[in-house]
Amino acid sequence: MTAYIxxxxxxxxxxMAVVAVFVFFLVRFAPGDPAAIIxxxxxxxxxxxxxxxxxxxxxxxxxxxxxxxxxxxQGDLGVSIFSDLxxxxxxxxxxxxxxxxxxxxxxxxVALAIPIGVIAAWKARxxxxxxxxxxxxxxxxxxxxxxxxxxxxxxxxxxGVLPVQGYSPISQGLWPFLEKLILPSVALGVxxxxxxxxxxxxxxxxxxxxxxxxxxxxxxxxxxxVLLLHALKNAAVPIVTVIGIGIALLISGVxxxxxxxxxxxxxxxxxxxxxxxxxxxxxxxxxxxxxxxxLVNLAIDISYAFLDPRIRY
Amino acid sequence: MSVDAVPVLQVRDLRTxxxxxxxxxxxxxxxxxxxxxxxxxxxVGESGCGKSVTALSILRLIPPExxxxxxxxxxxxxxxxxxxxxAEMKSLRGHRISMIFQEPMTSLNPVLTVGTQIAENVxxxxxxxxxxxxxxxxxxxxxxRIADAARRLDEYPHQLSGGMRQRxxxxxxxxxxxxxxxxxxxxxxxxxxxxxxxxxxxxELKEKLGTAIVLITHDLGVIAETAERVVVMYAGRxxxxxxxxxLFAQPMxxxxxxLMRAIPRLDIEADTAGRRxxxxxxxxxxxxxxxxxxxxxxxxxxxxxxxxxxAERPPSVEVRPGHEVACWETARxxxxx
Ligand SMILES: Nc1ncnc2c1ncn2[C@@H]1O[C@H](COP(=O)(O)OP(=O)(O)OP(=O)(O)O)[C@@H](O)[C@H]1O
Ligand code: SF4
Ligand SMILES: [Mg+2]
Numbered sequence: 001m002t003a004y005i006x007x008x009x010x011x012x013x014x015x016m017a018v019v020a021v022f023v024f025f026l027v028r029f030a031p032g033d034p035a036a037i038i039x040x041x042x043x044x045x046x047x048x049x050x051x052x053x054x055x056x057x058x059x060x061x062x063x064x065x066x067x068x069x070x071x072x073x074q075g076d077l078g079v080s081i082f083s084d085l086x087x088x089x090x091x092x093x094x095x096x097x098x099x100x101x102x103x104x105x106x107x108x109x110v111a112l113a114i115p116i117g118v119i120a121a122w123k124a125r126x127x128x129x130x131x132x133x134x135x136x137x138x139x140x141x142x143x144x145x146x147x148x149x150x151x152x153x154x155x156x157x158x159x160g161v162l163p164v165q166g167y168s169p170i171s172q173g174l175w176p177f178l179e180k181l182i183l184p185s186v187a188l189g190v191x192x193x194x195x196x197x198x199x200x201x202x203x204x205x206x207x208x209x210x211x212x213x214x215x216x217x218x219x220x221x222x223x224x225x226v227l228l229l230h231a232l233k234n235a236a237v238p239i240v241t242v243i244g245i246g247i248a249l250l251i252s253g254v255x256x257x258x259x260x261x262x263x264x265x266x267x268x269x270x271x272x273x274x275x276x277x278x279x280x281x282x283x284x285x286x287x288x289x290x291x292x293x294x295l296v297n298l299a300i301d302i303s304y305a306f307l308d309p310r311i312r313y
Numbered sequence: 314m315s316v317d318a319v320p321v322l323q324v325r326d327l328r329t330x331x332x333x334x335x336x337x338x339x340x341x342x343x344x345x346x347x348x349x350x351x352x353x354x355x356x357v358g359e360s361g362c363g364k365s366v367t368a369l370s371i372l373r374l375i376p377p378e379x380x381x382x383x384x385x386x387x388x389x390x391x392x393x394x395x396x397x398x399x400a401e402m403k404s405l406r407g408h409r410i411s412m413i414f415q416e417p418m419t420s421l422n423p424v425l426t427v428g429t430q431i432a433e434n435v436x437x438x439x440x441x442x443x444x445x446x447x448x449x450x451x452x453x454x455x456x457x458r459i460a461d462a463a464r465r466l467d468e469y470p471h472q473l474s475g476g477m478r479q480r481x482x483x484x485x486x487x488x489x490x491x492x493x494x495x496x497x498x499x500x501x502x503x504x505x506x507x508x509x510x511x512x513x514x515x516x517e518l519k520e521k522l523g524t525a526i527v528l529i530t531h532d533l534g535v536i537a538e539t540a541e542r543v544v545v546m547y548a549g550r551x552x553x554x555x556x557x558x559x560l561f562a563q564p565m566x567x568x569x570x571x572l573m574r575a576i577p578r579l580d581i582e583a584d585t586a587g588r589r590x591x592x593x594x595x596x597x598x599x600x601x602x603x604x605x606x607x608x609x610x611x612x613x614x615x616x617x618x619x620x621x622x623x624a625e626r627p628p629s630v631e632v633r634p635g636h637e638v639a640c641w642e643t644a645r646x647x648x649x650x
Pocket of ligand 1 (some may be wrong): 331332358363366
């Protein structure tokens with residue numbers, strides 16, 4: 001198994017290389033001359049040329065690419081055009097809130113979705129099932145920002161039990177950290193929960209009709225063992241796949257949630273950098289997001305091998 | 314009557330119906346039989362005659378969304394199972410009454426090890442530790458003659474052949490030494506040579522453990538070799554019941570006679586393509602079970618049928634000691650032999 005994981009990890013390198021090449025050229029061919037933007041609206045042609053030289057944009061494309069790649073391999077993502085700070089440091093500072101929000105959202109979504117989906121499948125076409133699925137449809141249809149404002153209004157403004165917004169790093173205490181994550185995670189998690197719950201129900205329904213479930217029942221096993229071990233383990237592969245797809249959706253969702261709840265994460269950094277055309281930051285962020293998705297994908301693939309012994313590795 | 318003489322299983326006028334889009338399917342429509350302690354009872358009949366539904370009814374495993382036991386009685390050890398609460402039913406399943414299914418390839422859970430699937434039954438019913446459950450699992454694998462049992466415990470079903478999987482099913486079913494084992498076409502999906510091995514194994518273990526077997530099959534040959542008594546089913550009804558010797562010596566129901574003529578005869582030469590001459594099948598079609606049948610279900614296919622046959626359902630009557638037939642024209646049929 002370890003050899004398999006290492007092998008798969010190496011297999012992600014070419015993907016990352018392609019992403020890196022893409023990122024480099026994307027920015028070079030994007031409309032708008034960064035040098036002109038930095039130099040300001042009334043800058044002379046000479047001033048713009050000076051900026052261009054400073055950024056190295058006057059060198060041949062191939063040379064620029066080699067230099068950029070060499071830096072990248074050393075973990076150097078360049079320097080922000082506006083703040084002059086290293087991009088890697090800017091991203092590092094914003095990483096914790098985003099990672100924390102992603103995982104807490106994932107936790108909320110999965111912790112709600114799996115029980116809802118399992119119970120809905122077990123009680124298929126009965127009242128519980130209909131209520132659960134109505135809840136799921138509602139959750140899926142609800143825009144994140146609407147739910148976010150409703151939650152803020154209820155829990156922060158009306159009842160005053162949770163903070164309105166902001167972020168507190170984990171280093172400053174666990175409760176302040178969690179307290180500020182609850183509302184954003186629920187707001188973001190609900191859409192996602194709906195998606196996973198529906199897949200869980202569908203996948204469980206299919207599995208519950210299989211012969212081996214009848215065998216499990218013929219042994220007089222307790223219902224929870226039949227549902228949670230015999231059925232859920234078989235139903236897991238599609239569920240895990242959707243969780244993986246969901247993480248990709250989650251990243252775009254994070255941008256909105258971070259804005260609404262005023263969380264200083266990568267989402268906010270992305271919005272600011274794109275608006276200002278701070279190319280080095282945008283490049284760095286694309287690389288980081290891509291690496292994140294590749295790793296999630298890898299984790300999902302590896303989990304298949306744990307869930308289903310028929311999958312060969 | 315001594316305790317031993319009381320049948321371990323008594324099925325009386327069992328009726329199990331399904332609600333389908335086409336209407337109510339009367340899958341089992343008034344079936345009665347007893348299973349004595351340690352006895353092997355065969356149930357035989359064509360595909361769709363309600364054999365599996367009878368078996369699932371006894372274990373109360375009819376899918377509740379569509380099907381229901383609408384009438385009759387099933388007594389196990391004198392205890393009524395129809396209407397028994399689910400918790401008590403669960404403690405009987407896999408423990409006192411267990412079942413082997415028709416499809417060895419799909420009846421085991423693909424993502425759980427063989428050891429887990431045997432041990433969980435033992436742990437569930439005998440209240441032993443997981444360790445002891447696994448020890449018992451290994452013992453059971455040895456009992457069903459799976460070589461290298463200790464290693465097999467950690468394997469998954471896809472690593473086993475069809476015959477081996479059915480052995481594992483037998484190991485699970487017998488792991489708590491049940492009083493009744495219901496084997497629903499346990500060998501139909503297997504190669505002929507494997508079939509014989511599995512049947513021999515079941516009979517041998519039955520002797521060892523004193524388990525009664527309800528052996529369901531559509532193969533009269535299997536019945537002849539393994540069962541003591543036999544129930545012949547047609548369209549959800551019992552049409553004949555007899556000891557195996559009496560049934561083969563003198564089948565009384567026109568349907569049973571038709572079935573016997575349809576047995577492949579190994580003494581008939583195969584042609585050059587390896588095919589044997591076409592079996593003599595019973596002409597006509599099995600009746601549609603969604604339509605109520607007021608008379609004899611076999612009337613449309615029966616050469617002896619009269620107006621009464623079509624209008625009134627024939628009761629099951631004893632024509633010889635231990636030999637029952639549900640037919641109005643028994644006398645005429647017997648003469649025609
Ligand atoms: N879940 C179900 N829903 C609706 N009808 C069913 C269901 N299960 C069985 N039936 C119907 O009940 C009848 C009897 O089926 P059953 O499976 O008992 O036949 P069988 O004698 O076991 O046949 P085979 O030899 O093919 O296994 C069939 O007409 C079948 O279509
Ligand atoms: S009752 Fe009538 S139709 Fe039915 S088997 Fe006997 S003779 Fe044939
Ligand atoms: Mg069947």
